[in-house]
Amino acid sequence: MKKLFGILAVVFVLTSCQEQQKIAYVDNAKVVNEFQKKVDFEKIFQVKVAAFNKKADSLEQAIQIEAQLFQAKAAKMPQKSAETEYQALLQKKQMQDYQLQGEEQSLQGEGQKQIDTLIKEVKAFVKDYGKKNGYTYILGANDAGSVMYGTESNDITQTVIDALNADAKKEE
Template identity: 50%
Template sequence: MKKIIIIALVVLSVVSCQQSQKIGFVDNSVLINDYQEKKDIEAKLKTKIAAYEKKRDSLSQAFQLEIKDAELKARKMSQANLQKLQQEFQQKEQIISQQLQFEQQQIAQESQSKNDSLIKKVRAFVKDYGKTNGYSFILGSNEAGSVMYGTETSDLTQTVLDALNEAYKNKK
């Protein structure tokens, strides 16, 4: 009788210690790339890039026209004036180049900053989603193979993406 009670206690303690853990995973690239806020950010950046490219092209065309005009005038100039004109054009070209490079760096920094912020936001959302829905773990799948296999029922990518997009839409 004592043995049965001891065995029953051991079985009960083992069973009570073994809590089932709810585990799921998301495909990181799908989650980020299909997130509507990321698409909106990309659209805004594409607009800025297009404006930058238009400005770059118009500055380049205007500069080329100035060079052609100067080439015509250069035929009638003395050697000293010609060298002075060449220096002026080199300085002007350098200034334009620096200005365009600065604007390009600004766009790149803005893009990096927004992407970093977006990733932090998605991670926080997944963490809250996991807590709210009783998950012990939500793993991230990527090309490097952090999740090599998972059943379809454990794949939370679309569910989390839908919830994430819904939260973004409600925030707008």
């Protein structure tokens, strides 16, 4: 009888120690790309990029017109004056290129900073979502292969996207 009680006690201890782990995965890229805040940001950012491109094109056209005018009158100018004006035109073009390069880098930096902020927000949301819904792990699937295989029943990508967007709407 003591042996039977001892065996039952060991079996009870072993089975009670085994905790069921809840594991799921999400497609990282899909979650970020379908996050409404990112979609909205991209629309706004595309407008900024288009405005920058339009400005760059108009400045380039203006400098080309100046160059054509210079070529037309250069033949009638003394060589020294023509060289001086040509150097001034080159310097103006270089300054314009430098300014546009700075603006482009600034625009790219702004875009990258916003994307990084959105990625951090998604990560924090998934972590909180996992805690609230009793997950032991939520793995991230990506092209690098961090999740090589997972059953579709463990894919909570769309659920997380829906919850993330609903949460973001509440913040507005």
